[in-house]
Amino acid sequence: MSGRPVKHSVTLKGHRTSISLEDEFWRALRDLAAEKSLPINALVAEIDVDRGSDMGLASAIRLYVLRNLQDRLAGSQTDAR
Known part of the structure; x- marks a missing residue:
């Protein structure tokens, strides 16, 4: 875990593009795609x-991951009451 962004290629609208994200965001994005039963390209x-x-x-990807985490935390706090 270096904290430095890592480039990965994805396909959007039939074109390859590179996105630089930290490893933690890539992992979270892959996990979210798996939960939705989507390929990572489809979620992106x-x-x-x-x-x-x-x-x-x-x-936008970082904010998507963050908002998903915030929603989960809010849900778990509501469930705990």
Whole structure:
């Protein structure tokens, strides 16, 4: 775990593109894709469509992972009450 972004290639709209994310974000993204029974390219494509034009794809992926974690934490706190 170096904390440095690592480049991986994904296919979006039939074109290969590289995305730089830290290993922890790649792992979380793969886990989320597996939970949804989606290939990672399909999940990244969903994030890409939802991100709008004012945000980079890597930032949108990080926020997607963060929001998913926040939703889970909020759900577990609600369940604990």
